[in-house]
Every structure is written in structure tokens, then in C-alpha cells.
Amino acid sequence: MANKVLMKGNEAIAEAAILAGCRHYFGYPITPQTEIAAYMAKRMPKIGGVFLQAESEVSAINMVYGVAGAGFRVMTSSSSPGISLKAEGISYIAGSDLPALIVNVQRGGPGLGGIQPSQSDYFQATRGGGHGDYHLLVYAPASVQEMADLTVLGFEKADEYRMPAMILADGTMGQMMEPVELPSGESKTFEKPWALSGTKCERPHNVVNSLYLKPEKLEEVNFARYERYRKIEETETMYESYLMEDAEYCVVAFGIAARVAKNAVIAARAKGIRVGMIRPITLWPFPKAPLAEAAKTVKAFLSVELSMGQMIEDVELATRSQKPVLLCNRAGGMIPTPEEVLGAIENMTKGV
Amino acid sequence: MKTTNLLIAGFGGQGVLFAGKFLAYKGLLEGKQLSWLPSYGPEMRGGTANCSVIISDEPVGSPIVSNPDVLMVMNLPSLDKYEDATVAGGKIFVDSTLIERKVERTDVDAYYIPATRLAKEAGFPTLANMIMVGKLIKETGMVSFDGIREALSKVVSAKHADLLEINLKAIETGYNYAE
């Protein structure tokens, strides 16, 4: 373990971003993600990078838009209310086919909500969040190690597919410390001939834009983008399957909820309940195939969420509601205990 | 498989998070699996603070300790709040300078350390937390006493080598304290 260090999830994201070659960070203070900004403020000036505290979330995401257009790896981070403000800019970034990384360390909502951990921005993240037809690549880390690894992957995939990626974490993941092995080796990079760099009077001008006044053209662009999304669904879906081989029941959970649910699954197994867990690592694309496969054999699903039940709709869609899908949830910043989840698993076995 | 779920609680400013961080680093150096999770938000500014530390031979599931095997409390509200949550057969460590009442549970082992007084007498009044940690290491064995200097060097910056020495002394004071 000599190469492991103890880091907060928020710090792991920041350091991993730097290791992935990100030299531009724009943000605005908000709990519980401010460690990311603080880390960047300290590190960026020492490595020739840019840290700028913007006047608002709105400005921060538009600075990100500018740097992404200029062809550099760039990120911003915030928490739920701040992400709502960034939604406009995220839509423009997606509509202009630009890569960027957006981190949402979620807190309870709606409105000003609270500052304790939550997963209630699931809809916002997986459906795009802003206006128009688009998706983000949405990664849901469940450990500090994944906070680091998925940050690097997020930058790479964003560049590869020319689209924004989001790390959808929560207050717990951001604040907790765990041993982490920081990514080493060169991050995969991609040519960006479309970037704004000045024509040098040698090429026609590049234009970064999401405006198409002719509806035929806008439709064509959207169709092409969704063609790309289909390929991403085929190749970029990530999930963890845990004790599913002989499972009669399937828990579905991501992020911190999956950590709690894992304890419950182990406890249920000890009681002789054949339960497993599918943990989506990408929330978009959502792991539809393994859930559809599980629907053939298990008796019921249990969606464990820190929200009023958002991912449960994707579980129902993925399984075409062939089997009952139950909800075990806490909201507003509360986290279910393993005992609560175990109780929900036991009820599931009695009910079906 | 051995897992210790530790909860440390007290007022903000008592070094509750630091104590947990030290134990987490100690676990890391011993090659254990672990997690450290602080409470956060406005309560950190002078209100109550707590942190969950899990040290295990197995990968850690939930990082949240709601039912501690080991509870370390540095003020009365924390003992009031978490005493009943402690698992049967668990251990409760009490700073008896600041908490006058005794542990009411009879199915747990209680340890009373006048850590705040000892810290004052020894000339490092801010290190009651580390005196508590010393006693905790002695009685729980959740991490080993060997190699505490190295673990301390991870949490005390090199610029403050003098702090490292007094932290070490504080841990030793607690480790050798007999009621």
C-alpha cells in the first residue's frame, strides 16, 4: 500500500483532474464541494494552470465553455443549487459539441434545500438538466478511488465523444477520506482541429456554435448527435455486479447508497436471502442490459436511493416492469442505515 | 475478519476530526482497509463535530458509523447522543474532565480519562484528543502502538516538527494512563 494516500473525495477529484491534464478550473464557493476549489486555488498557480473564482455559477460555466471551445481540458464543480445555475451553459456546451467536466457534489433540495448528502439530482443529471435534446456522460463514483479514476475517464471520454461529462457524487463521497492510488501514466488525448486557436490566416475560421435557424439543419444535427449517443450506450456503459449469480432478488443502488446497500446485502445473505446488487457506475448511459437480464431470473428489484425515487424509473424502464420494483429511500440529506435497507430486503422477500 | 467502527464526537475545535485522521493514517500504514467521514457544515464552527472511522481487514461498505463498536466522546451532548447507539459489548471512552456523569449502560466497557486536565498539566492543553487516542489504542488494539511516529508525521506538517513531538507525548500519556 506504499503508493496509496489518504484523500478526501473532493481532493481526489481535483488532483486526478490535474493528472488528466486539466489546467483550467472555474468555480464558485458552495458546500459541500468547496475543497475542490480550494485545492485548485493552491495547485494551479504552481503548475502554470488557471484557477479563477467566478462571480457566479453562471459565469463559471461560461468560462468553461470558452476554454472548452479553445480546445483545452477544463472543469467546474458545484453542488445542486449551483448546478441548476450552470444548466444553461451545460446545454450550450452540449449543443456546441464541446468536451468539459462538471462535478456535482449533491446536497438535499429542492430550493436552497440543505447541505447534507443527497442523490436527488439524478433526473437533472441523466436527462441533461438544461433545455433541449442532449445527454451528459454521467459517472457515479462509490469510493474515493473511483472519484479519482472516473474523473480521468470523464475527461478522456468527453474528449473522445465531444460532449460534457459529469461526476455525480454527493456530500458523503466528497467529504470522506479513503486510501487512494492516484492515476499514473499519460492520460489519453485527442486532436481538436475544431478548436478556437486563431486561423493564423492559414485555414477557414472555426466557429463554435449551437444556433441553427433552419429547423431541417437543427434536426439533422440532433439526429447525428443521438446516433453518437447510441454508440456510447453500446460501448461506454459501466456497472458492478455483486453476488448476482444465484440471486433471487436484486438491489439497485449507486454512489453512497450502494455502499450502504452492500452492507445490507451481506447481512441478508447471512440470513440466507439470495440477494445481489447491480451498481450502475454510469447513470447515463444506464446499464439497461444487465437489469433486463436480471429481470428474467429475479423475483423483484429494490431501488435504494437518497431521493424520493428517481433512478427507480430507469430500473422500471430497463426491466420493462416485468418484475416488481420497490423503493427504499431517504431524502433531504438523510442516509438510510444498512439495517433499514436490510428491512426493505426482508419485506421484499415476504411481499413477492 | 475484524472490523472496528469508531465514532469520535465532541465540540468543534477539540481536534475530533484530527484524532480520527491520525487513526485512519495509522490504519493505512498497517495495510488495513479504512474510511474516515466527518460531519460538515455550520455545526463545524463551534458546534458539535464528529467523525466516523472504520478500520477493517475487509473492504469497507458504508462509511457511516451509526452504531459504534468504539465511542470516544469529549463533551456531554455527545455522550447523551451516542451512548444508546453503541453496540452491546462495545467500548466507550469518556473525557472525564469535561463529562461529569458516568456511562449508564452496563453492557459496554467504559473508560474514564481526565484528558483535558492531563493535557493542561503536561503543558499541551490542546491535545486532550490525542491523550484519548492513546488510551483508545491501548484498550481496543484497533491499530497498533508501534509506528505512531510515522503516522503522526503524515498528519502533522513537516514545518511543525515540534508539534509532532508533543502529539507523540500526548498519545503516550494516554496509552500509559491507568485509572
Next chain:
Amino acid sequence: MSVVFEKPKSLANVPFHYCPGCTHGIIHRLVAEAIDELGIEGRAIGVAPVGCAVMAYDYFTCDMIEAAHGRAPAVATGIKRARPENIVFTYQGDGDLASIGMAETVHAAARNENITIIFVNNAIYGMTGGQMAPTSLPGQVTQTSPYGRDVKLTGYPVKVAELLSALDGPTYIERVAVNNVKNVKAAKKAILKAFKNQVEGRGFSLIEVVSSCPTNWGMTPEKALEWVDEKMIPYYPLGVYRDKTAETEEKA
């Protein structure tokens, strides 16, 4: 035969979509001439607004990006921080810059961000069909102030040049107009200086161009130009409001 009219290199050979008598064409040309004269076409990057100039990205031959409404100074900040060797400018109207984008404008100025802003003030929202702008004059009739702008209800026009001059940050702020030959010449000089300042690394320059909108003002182009003289300029006096370069030159 001598050439009497030539399009600047930095202006694309496409027809503008602007209304007859609109002064955007003149201002585009002044920007392009400044870019040509400084020889920075190959490293210029322009930021287009939302408003009448939304399609400016088709008109300038340098690299261009289209910003969300009001966000151009933030977008320009990002680009300039990433590519300090490039020359970054925004081209914005009054709704974009002085209403929805006020925060971005003020803070870019406060940071003395080394960018150039061309701010076209024609006292109305043109693109959406003539609504009241933050710079519409007291009493001015628009679609959303059909009985004339009542300052008791909607407050007073925002004087951007004066407002930004209250900040310590900005390097150069000048208000010009393009309603006659003399004013156009002065505007050209100001815009050139605003770009030159950036080339020399001096910081934030903003040129407010008092402009006209015959279509939405409901006037002939000639009448609109007269209205600029009679109504606009008295409320928005022309001149240099901030010039840190003069201060440093004096010291030297």
C-alpha cells in the same frame, strides 16, 4: 482605376442580414478594419452575443464562438485565460451586456480582463422586435413601454460607460457614435485603440457605440440618425471615461 471601396479582409464576403439603415454594418466594418490594421486576423477570436448581432460569427473571418445571452465576457475570459497570445473580443448589444449580462460585464471589467468589448447601445431590443432595453430613454415608446418609459415604474437607463468608470479595474472606456462621418472617424480610432490595448497587454477596454435602430424606433434611417444627435447623445455624452494608458504615458 483607383479603388474607392474595399471590404476589410477580416469581414467575410457574405451579405449581412441587418435591416436597412442599421448601423451594425458600420460597426462590424470598424472592428474588421481595426483587426486588419493591427495585423491580428490570424490570432483574433470573436465572441458573438444573443441579439441582432447573433450571427456575427458568419461575418468575421477570424475564429468565432457564439455565447449565451449576456455571457460573452465570461466566455471571452475563459478563452483569453486559456490562450493569452490570442486577441479576444466580444460584440454585444444593450440587452445582452447591460441587462442580462451585467454581472459578467462588471466583473470582467473589475478583473481588468485583457479583452476588448464592443458594446452597441441602440436603446432597444432589436432581435425580438423592439422591447424596452436597460438603455431605453425616459419616455421612449417601445413594445413593452407602449405609453413611454415611465421611470417611476421601470427606473432609469443604465449608463454603462459611467458605471464601469467607477471601478478601479478597467483600462480604457470610451463612448462614441456612428451617426455622422466625424463620429464614425472618432469611433474607428477608439475601436482601434481598444484592440491595441489588448495587443499591448494593457487590460480591459470597452467601447460603447451609440447606435440607431430605425426599424424598431419606427423612423426612417435619416430621422433615426438625427434622433441619435437630439436624444441619445445628450443622455449618453460621448468621450473618454477611463484611460489608464494616458495616465501611464503621462508618468513615463
